Each structure stands twice: as structure tokens, then as C-alpha cells.
Amino acid sequence: MQAEPTDTEQTPGISHADRRPEHWSVWVRLLSRAVTLADAMFNRFFSSAWNPLYQTGTIAILAFLVTLVTGLYLFLFYQVDAPYASVLRIQNEIPLGAWARAVHTYGADLSIVAILVHALKIFLAGRAWGPRTIAWISGVGLLAIFLACGWTGQIMAWDQQGQVVAVQLTRMLDLLPIFSVPIGRTFAGAQPVPGTFFFMNLFLHVCLPLFLALLLWIHLVRIVRPVLLPPRQMSAAIVFCLGVVGALLPLPLAPRADLLQVPANVPTDLFYNFWVPVALAVSPLAHLGIWLGSWLLLTSVPWWWLRRQPDLAPSWVNPDLCTGCTTCYLDCPFDAIQMQERQQPGSRSKHVAVVNPDSCTSCGICAGSCAPMGVGPPAFTGRSQLTLIDSILAKPQDLAENGMVLFACRTNSLSHSPALSQFENVLIITVECGGNLHTSAIEQVLKRGASGVIVLTCPSRDAACREGPKWLRERVYNDREAELQARVDRRRVRICSLGVGEAQSLARQIRDLENELAQLGAPDSRSGADEQTDCEPKPVIRRGRF
Amino acid sequence: MAVSSAGPSVLRTALRIGVGVSLTAFLVWIPRSQLGATPDHANLRLSLRRAGGVIQECRTLSASELEKLAAHMRRPEVCESTVVPYWVTATSNGHTLLRQQVFPAGARGDRPMVVEELVPIPAGRQQIRVTFSPEGIAPTTDVTFLKPHALAATIGAVPGRIYVVFLDNEDHDLVLH
Numbered sequence: 001m002q003a004e005p006t007d008t009e010q011t012p013g014i015s016h017a018d019r020r021p022e023h024w025s026v027w028v029r030l031l032s033r034a035v036t037l038a039d040a041m042f043n044r045f046f047s048s049a050w051n052p053l054y055q056t057g058t059i060a061i062l063a064f065l066v067t068l069v070t071g072l073y074l075f076l077f078y079q080v081d082a083p084y085a086s087v088l089r090i091q092n093e094i095p096l097g098a099w100a101r102a103v104h105t106y107g108a109d110l111s112i113v114a115i116l117v118h119a120l121k122i123f124l125a126g127r128a129w130g131p132r133t134i135a136w137i138s139g140v141g142l143l144a145i146f147l148a149c150g151w152t153g154q155i156m157a158w159d160q161q162g163q164v165v166a167v168q169l170t171r172m173l174d175l176l177p178i179f180s181v182p183i184g185r186t187f188a189g190a191q192p193v194p195g196t197f198f199f200m201n202l203f204l205h206v207c208l209p210l211f212l213a214l215l216l217w218i219h220l221v222r223i224v225r226p227v228l229l230p231p232r233q234m235s236a237a238i239v240f241c242l243g244v245v246g247a248l249l250p251l252p253l254a255p256r257a258d259l260l261q262v263p264a265n266v267p268t269d270l271f272y273n274f275w276v277p278v279a280l281a282v283s284p285l286a287h288l289g290i291w292l293g294s295w296l297l298l299t300s301v302p303w304w305w306l307r308r309q310p311d312l313a314p315s316w317v318n319p320d321l322c323t324g325c326t327t328c329y330l331d332c333p334f335d336a337i338q339m340q341e342r343q344q345p346g347s348r349s350k351h352v353a354v355v356n357p358d359s360c361t362s363c364g365i366c367a368g369s370c371a372p373m374g375v376g377p378p379a380f381t382g383r384s385q386l387t388l389i390d391s392i393l394a395k396p397q398d399l400a401e402n403g404m405v406l407f408a409c410r411t412n413s414l415s416h417s418p419a420l421s422q423f424e425n426v427l428i429i430t431v432e433c434g435g436n437l438h439t440s441a442i443e444q445v446l447k448r449g450a451s452g453v454i455v456l457t458c459p460s461r462d463a464a465c466r467e468g469p470k471w472l473r474e475r476v477y478n479d480r481e482a483e484l485q486a487r488v489d490r491r492r493v494r495i496c497s498l499g500v501g502e503a504q505s506l507a508r509q510i511r512d513l514e515n516e517l518a519q520l521g522a523p524d525s526r527s528g529a530d531e532q533t534d535c536e537p538k539p540v541i542r543r544g545r546f
Numbered sequence: 547m548a549v550s551s552a553g554p555s556v557l558r559t560a561l562r563i564g565v566g567v568s569l570t571a572f573l574v575w576i577p578r579s580q581l582g583a584t585p586d587h588a589n590l591r592l593s594l595r596r597a598g599g600v601i602q603e604c605r606t607l608s609a610s611e612l613e614k615l616a617a618h619m620r621r622p623e624v625c626e627s628t629v630v631p632y633w634v635t636a637t638s639n640g641h642t643l644l645r646q647q648v649f650p651a652g653a654r655g656d657r658p659m660v661v662e663e664l665v666p667i668p669a670g671r672q673q674i675r676v677t678f679s680p681e682g683i684a685p686t687t688d689v690t691f692l693k694p695h696a697l698a699a700t701i702g703a704v705p706g707r708i709y710v711v712f713l714d715n716e717d718h719d720l721v722l723h
Contacts (some may be wrong), residue, residue, distance in 0.1 A: 044562050046565075109577055241570055245574055250714070251578075252578070259708070261708060265582060266581050271577065
């Protein structure tokens with residue numbers, strides 16, 4: 001059983017976002033700004049719901065599936081004893097061969113781009129520590145296998161691009177004390193490259209995706225209800241685009257590999273072969289050192305990059321308040337809460353929730369899920385929110401005439417948007433996450449005189465705390481446990497899931513709500529919210545994919 | 547550029563298509579990048595592999611020496627191995643392109659010695675000479691298996707071309723390919 005944390009362990013209202021080190025180097029700041037600008041651009045053009053930068057992980061999987069399907073088709077016609085000739089035949093004679101090869105390549109390229117952007121965003125958001133460590137390390141492994149798949153695929157064609165990749169890779173690999181005879185001798189040119197080499201290469205190209213599946217499982221093992229694919233419309237659009245581009249711009253095949261000729265002006269896929277210019281410029285030893293150093297640096301990110309700060313404590317369950325309803329256990333996006341049988345007989349429930357602090361990211365979603373407010377990071381529980389509201393809205397004049405309250409997720413930069421300054425009647429209260437907000441807090445501000453409430457959350461697919469926006473909507477609109485009470489007029493509550501660059505949308509939503517509230521008139525009560533101390537008898541949702 | 551968020555518009559649709567096309571163009575253009583400039587010189591690749599040069603010198607132990615050893619270690623003859631390094635040299639028109647000492651691989655030096663080197667040579671007519679020979683051997687040593695190799699040839703070196711020198715498996719002579 002955990003010890004009850006003291007109030008001094010955590011500063012109320014301080015979040016992950018506020019804890020980023022002040023000594024961030026310039027390049028990280030620039031990178032972070034570039035990603036934010038890209039996010040804003042996509043949000044403005046496509047809206048946050050369709051921003052592909054919020055879907056990079058799932059786009060990588062989708063593109064990989066496209067590559068897998070086209071690869072199976074190409075595999076039917078590939079011959080290890082005549083690699084180049086068979087690829088040439090695929091390109092020129094096999095029905096849909098050139099198209100399948102182009103889509104295969106473009107899909108693989110899209111996978112790599114999506115993986116790199118995904119990793120960059122996770123890195124900049126500081127989401128690689130604690131329970132996410134295993135996801136980060138397996139992600140680095142996935143990147144390595146994707147690259148290896150690409151290289152073996154290029155070697156399969158045995159054109160000049162494949163030749164460059166094979167020669168440069170073997171120069172580096174021969175430095176490792178794992179081969180009794182340097183494998184680079186295979187490409188000396190004195191004799192033809194043996195068919196066994198192409199067989200082994202094909203074997204690797206086909207088997208590596210099996211490791212991908214295994215690593216993907218490890219990548220997602222600590223995440224509850226992982227989403228594997230983008231929304232259907234986006235998936236269809238991506239597949240359609242790949243198909244059209246593959247038809248309009250088939251990929252040319254470079255000249256046949258000639259080991260007695262230095263390749264020149266070779267068409268090279270820099271998504272996979274970004275390292276080749278470096279390999280050509282430095283010694284194999286330096287090249288190997290760069291690779292090993294880079295992988296070491298990447299893999300060790302969870303240990304040297306942003307980590308949990310000492311004053312951001314994990315969640316804690318008050319066993320006296322826990323009713324054993326299992327909602328926090330179900331809602332936790334990182335599987336950090338388990339239900340255990342109570343030791344003391346005669347308790348109010350058979351089971352009690354227990355937080356595993358090693359798995360907890362302090363997102364506070366459990367706080368929003370607990371009707372009796374008995375769980376959450378010490379400063380982010382429902383009770384803390386009510387206390388905060390009481391202190392902010394202690395007197396009626398604390399709120400402007402027809403004033404509204406905007407609960408803003410702290411990681412959402414829109415809460416600092418200049419667009420909000422035009423609304424003098426809007427009081428902004430920041431919370432750790434939309435899912436962290438307890439519905440009693442919404443009721444509380446309405447009873448304290450707010451004419452309406454807007455909750456600003458991150459876009460669902462870019463939520464720092466994963467499922468926060470989803471659970472908030474369920475609690476407010478679909479009576480999920482810890483629901484917004486029926487006595488609260490839902491016409492006065494609005495949830496906006498918006499991202500950077502969507503300030504105008506937020507302003508429009510506030511204006512719309514203002515107009516609607518003007519028609520509704522003033523709220524009827526100024527008393528505090530009734531504290532709910534009992535759960536529904538059964539959970540309203542079961543664990544699984546939604 | 548400020549884009550109104552109020553509903554779909556022609557401008558917004560055009561921008562969406564524009565962004566989509568730009569991303570697709572990026573995806574298509576990168577795999578077509580050109581790499582490697584047209585070379586102005588040829589290359590000589592030395593691809594040599596042969597059994598290592600290990601010389602064993604054996605002697606018979608005296609009775610007193612045997613007496614000092616444990617019973618299970620008493621062998622009448624002991625041998626000491628010496629690894630013989632090779633030197634590989636390559637010259638073109640008398641200019642040294644490469645001079646390198648080569649040791650047999652393996653912790654005990656009992657694995658084959660391997661040379662894999664790519665050295666540039668100027669284009670045009672070149673007199674190539676390659677030697678691959680053991681380092682000084684004592685006159686009393688039986689070194690018939692430590693055969694020196696040499697090759698001399700004249701080539702018209704074409705830019706970008708790679709000329710391979712390797713050891714023929716049957717005759718154990720250097721061959722230019």
C-alpha cells in the first residue's frame with residue numbers, strides 16, 4: 001500500500017509542460033518551433049482532426065501494410081538467380097509490375113518519414129521516460145529494422161543503387177569481428193556475386209518484417225487501447241495518393257550493378273540512404289563509429305532527456321474513498337492501476353484500486369474518472385480542482401457579468417493565444433489535461449455564477465495524455481462514470497478539441513457559446529457543487545478497443 | 547497568410563490540395579536524388595586472400611626439462627610458432643600507390659590473411675606492379691609454402707573503371723581482371 005503523499009510533494013497547478021529545462025539548447029528550441037509551425041500550418045489547412053502530423057505512428061503502420069501487400073505481389077516474380085533481370089521484367093513486362101514497385105518504394109519511404117516525425121515529436125514532447133521507455137527503445141529498434149528492410153530491398157534489385165548500399169554496408173560490417181572472411185570480398189568483382197548471397201538477402205528482406213510485428217507488439221504493450229491505423233477517410237486518401245503517384249510516376253530502375261565500375265550519378269533513395277554520402281566521405285571506421293554513436297544516443301534518450309521531475313508525483317488512491325468501481329482502472333491509458341482485493345474485512349468494497357507508480361505518467365486522467373475524488377496525482381485530484389475554483393471564485397465579483405470559464409489543458413498552447421484577449425468575460429483556468437478535469441469542477445463553476453463553461457483540450461490524436469479528451473466527452477455527454485450530473489444544463493458546456501493554429505476556431509466557438517448563453521439567460525444557482533460519493537453499480541464501459 | 551476557418555472555401559480547398567501535392571512531390575523527389583559524380587580516375591582493387599604465414603620451429607626436450615613438467619604435460623617435442631607478416635605493394639608508373647603490412651587473421655594468426663583495398667590510379671596508360679611477399683625469413687627456415695607473389699602489367703586505365711588484382715586459386719599467382 002502506498003503512503004499518502006503530503007501536500008508539499010507537489011506544487012498545485014504545475015505541470016509537465018512547465019518543467020521543461022530552461023537550458024534547452026538552441027537547436028532543440030528551433031526544432032521545437034519548426035514542429036509547432038508545421039503543426040499550426042496543417043491545423044489551419046486541414047484542421048486538427050485531419051492533421052497528418054498527429055497521425056504519424058498510425059500512418060507508418062498503414063504505409064508498411066501497403067508495402068507489405070505490394071511486396072507480396074513483387075515476390076511472386078523475383079528470382080534470386082537473376083535479380084536484376086527479374087526486376088527489369090517486373091518493371092517492363094509484368095502487369096502492374098512497375099506500379100507495384102513504385103507503390104512499394106513510396107510506401108516504404110512514407111513509413112520512414114512517418115517514423116522519423118513520430119520520433120521527433122515524442123522526443124520534443126518529452127514523452128520517452130518512465131513507462132514510455134520501453135516504447136521508445138522498441139521504437140528505435142523498429143526504425144533500425146525498417147532501414148534494414150529498405151537496404152535489403154534495394155540490394156535485391158542489384159542495380160547500381162543496390163551495389164552502392166551493399167558495398168558501403170559491407171565495408172562497415174567487415175570491421176566487426178563477426179566474419180572469419182570479410183564479406184566485402186563478395187563484391188570484389190573478380191567473380192560474379194553468388195546466388196546464395198541474393199538468397200540470404202531475400203531471406204532477410206522477408207523475415208525482417210516478422211521482427212517488425214514482434215517489436216510493434218512490444219512498442220504498444222504498455223499502452224492500453226492502442227490505435228493502429230489513421231481514420232478511415234485519411235487511410236483511404238493515403239492509399240489512393242500512393243496508388244495514383246505510383247501510376248503517374250513509376251520509379252526508374254538504375255543501370256545494372258557493375259562491380260568493375262565506380263557508380264556515378266546513381267539515383268538514390270535518400271530516405272534510406274541518407275548515410276551514403278557520409279560513408280563515401282569518411283573511413284569505414286569513422287562511419288561505423290557514427291552509426292554506433294547515433295544509435296547509442298537515440299536508445300539512451302529516456303535516461304538523458306526529459307524525465308519525471310521530483311515534484312510531479314505519481315497518482316495515489318485513497319483507499320477510504322475508493323468504492324472499487326474499476327473506472328480509474330479502465331480509464332488509465334498506461335495500465336498503471338490495478339484492482340486488488342482488500343485486506344480488511346468489512347470494507348465498503350471487495351476491491352480497491354492501487355497505482356503502480358513506475359507505470360504512472362501523472363497525467364491525472366484517473367482523477368477525472370473517480371466520482372468520489374479519491375484518486376489522482378496529489379495536486380491534480382478532483383478535490384484539488386474544487387479547492388482551486390473556490391479560491392479563484394470566492395466572491396461573486398470575481399467573475400465578469402455573464403462571465404464564462406475556460407478550462408484549458410496546460411499543454412495546449414491556445415490557452416495563451418492572443419485571440420482570447422478579446423474576450424474579457426472569459427476566465428481561464430488551466431488543468432493538467434482535459435481528462436483530468438473532474439465534472440464536479442464544471443458544475444462548481446456554473447454554480448459559482450459562470451454563465452457557461454468551455455473546456456479546451458488537445459486534439460484527440462495529439463493529446464499529451466492520450467485518452468483525456470475522449471474520456472472527458474464520455475463523462476460530459478455519454479454518462480460515463482464520474483459523469484456530469486443530470487442537473488447541469490449541458491447547453492452551457494462546450495468541449496473544444498483544438499490545436500496550435502486554430503485560435504480562430506476557438507474564438508468562433510466562444511462567440512457561438514456566448515450567443516447561445518445570451519438566449520438561455522442567467523444560471524439559476526450560486527451554491528457549491530454536491531460532492532458525489534458513490535459510483536454507479538456497474539462500470540459503463542469495458543476494457544478493450546473503442 | 548490568414549485563412550478563414552469559416553467553412554470550406556475555394557481558397558482553402560486549393561491550399562489543401564497544394565499542401566498535399568507538395569508533400570507528395572517531396573516523397574517522390576527524394577528517392578530520385580542523384581549520387582556520385584562522374585569520376586576522373588580509375589581504381590585498382592587488391593582483393594587478396596591466402597593462408598597465413600606461420601612458421602613452427604620444433605625441438606626435442608631434454609630429460610631434465612621433461613622431468614620438470616607435470617606427468618600429463620610431458621611431450622618429447624615442443625614447437626614455437628612465429629607469424630610471418632606479408633607486405634603488399636602496388637605501384638603505377640613507378641609511383642607507390644600502396645605499401646602495407648598484412649598479418650594473418652585470428653588471435654593465433656592461424657587464419658587467412660586478407661587484403662581488400664581500393665586505390666585510385668590516374669587515367670591513361672599505366673604500368674602496374676603489385677607484389678605480395680613475406681617479410682624477411684631466416685635462411686634456415688623451410689619457407690616453401692611462403693611463396694612471394696608479383697604481377698606486372700600495362701593497362702589503359704579508363705576513368706571510373708576498377709581493375710581487380712586477385713590470387714588465382716589454382717596457380718596461386720596474381721591475376722589482373
